[in-house]
Amino acid sequence: xxxxxxxxxxxxxxxxxxxxxxxxxxxxxxxxxxxxxxxxxxxxxxxxxxxxxxxxxxxxxxxxxxxxxxxxxxxxxxxxxxxxxxxxxxxxxxxxxxxxxxxxxxxxxxxxxxxxxxxxxxxxxxxxxxxxxxxxxxxxxxxxxxxxxxxxxxxx
Numbered sequence: 001x002x003x004x005x006x007x008x009x010x011x012x013x014x015x016x017x018x019x020x021x022x023x024x025x026x027x028x029x030x031x032x033x034x035x036x037x038x039x040x041x042x043x044x045x046x047x048x049x050x051x052x053x054x055x056x057x058x059x060x061x062x063x064x065x066x067x068x069x070x071x072x073x074x075x076x077x078x079x080x081x082x083x084x085x086x087x088x089x090x091x092x093x094x095x096x097x098x099x100x101x102x103x104x105x106x107x108x109x110x111x112x113x114x115x116x117x118x119x120x121x122x123x124x125x126x127x128x129x130x131x132x133x134x135x136x137x138x139x140x141x142x143x144x145x146x147x148x149x150x151x152x153x154x155x156x
Contacts, residue, residue: 025060025082026106026126027052031133031153033066041149042141044069045094050153055079060100068093086113095119112137131155 030051040046047066055061062078076095080087084101099111106128112120122137135151 025052025102026130027060027108027124027133028054030156032156034132034152034154037152039148039150041137041139041147045074047074047151064092082108084109084111086111100124 030049033046033048035046045066045068047064049065051063053061053063058081059079060082064074064076064078066074068074074091074093076089076091078087078089078098080098080100082100082102084099086097086099088097089095095112095114096116097113099113101109103109103123106126108124110120110122110124111118112122120137120139122135124133124135126133132155133153135149135153137149137151139147139149141147
């Protein structure tokens, strides 16, 4: 009887840990761009709303809405794991794949690729209170100058 109970408790703890690693992510939810606190890039594109949801199994889905440099609406999605591996985007003209890696429950690192080349790297850090997050991205602009973009988002 003790062996069954030990196995059951171990299985329950493993399942709770696996679920908590996804569900416990502070990234989950809808985030709105706070332009007043942000330092955006020279290309003029803005991701105004970003939503993180749990998808099937241990997959996550990221849905992004915003405007391009000409003010036209953009919408793209990403579905994958926060495992550092590259997963495809749908609808993005700036990225074919993105690899997200969980550093801890409040921080992700990302590597963005287009045509097989890294075009951006960055971090996404949710503040300890869970009410805002800062996305810091390093890239090269159209003139070949390195730039760092800092976008601040408030949780809805």
